[in-house]
Amino acid sequence: xxxxxxxxxxxxxxxxxxxxxxxxxxxxxxxxxxxxxxxxxxxxxxxxxxxxxxxxxxxxxxxxxxxxxxxxxxxxxxxxxxxxxxxxxxxxxxxxxxxxxxxxxxxxx
Amino acid sequence: xxxxxxxxxxxxxxxxxxxxxxxxxxxxxxxxxxxxxxxxxxxxxxxxxxxxxxxxxxxxxxxxxxxxxxxxxxxxxxxxxxxxxxxxxxxxxxxxxxxxxxxxxxxxxxxx
Numbered sequence: 097x098x099x100x101x102x103x104x105x106x107x108x109x110x111x112x113x114x115x116x117x118x119x120x121x122x123x124x125x126x127x128x129x130x131x132x133x134x135x136x137x138x139x140x141x142x143x144x145x146x147x148x149x150x151x152x153x154x155x156x157x158x159x160x161x162x163x164x165x166x167x168x169x170x171x172x173x174x175x176x177x178x179x180x181x182x183x184x185x186x187x188x189x190x191x192x193x194x195x196x197x198x199x200x201x202x203x204x205x
Numbered sequence: 206x207x208x209x210x211x212x213x214x215x216x217x218x219x220x221x222x223x224x225x226x227x228x229x230x231x232x233x234x235x236x237x238x239x240x241x242x243x244x245x246x247x248x249x250x251x252x253x254x255x256x257x258x259x260x261x262x263x264x265x266x267x268x269x270x271x272x273x274x275x276x277x278x279x280x281x282x283x284x285x286x287x288x289x290x291x292x293x294x295x296x297x298x299x300x301x302x303x304x305x306x307x308x309x310x311x312x313x314x315x316x317x
Contacts, residue, residue, distance in 0.1 A: 142250065196242075
């Protein structure tokens, strides 16, 4: 199976908004409302930021929001903060398994 | 507070079997997806497999039948076995419960 497609990097200044896209196919992103987003610092455990496309776990700031249109899911981070700098991964259900995106490095300028 | 503690051999030779165990403390074990994920050096996250209370068992097709996940409900533990490892299986392996709670990660190195 192929990894979902994410931009390699995005950047923004503190206070700005950024959006990270995650493109798959009708067999994964487009076929199920099971898309999750993870925040990850290498060497640490990933942290779940969004599940089921647009739901936030308890404790995740409402600056983080998720959406989906067709075969593309998106994570938007508004009011960027320095602590948001990390790698972000999308993950989608694909029928009998899950598939991750290649990851996006977010730099806060 | 839910905590996941994982352990297993960190150095394997090619063709050996990788074996990792993850224990769930402080929270419900059943009713959640129990997953294994890995990250090879310099690479992204890769989903390995899961046992889910409603979806059943699923595995990454690219691992071609080398993976099994077993569950020990009496001890709140689940385990990963991966046979015939190669250098390409060198990675940090994580266990996870429901995507929300994660183990600390175990570096597994495959080298002759």
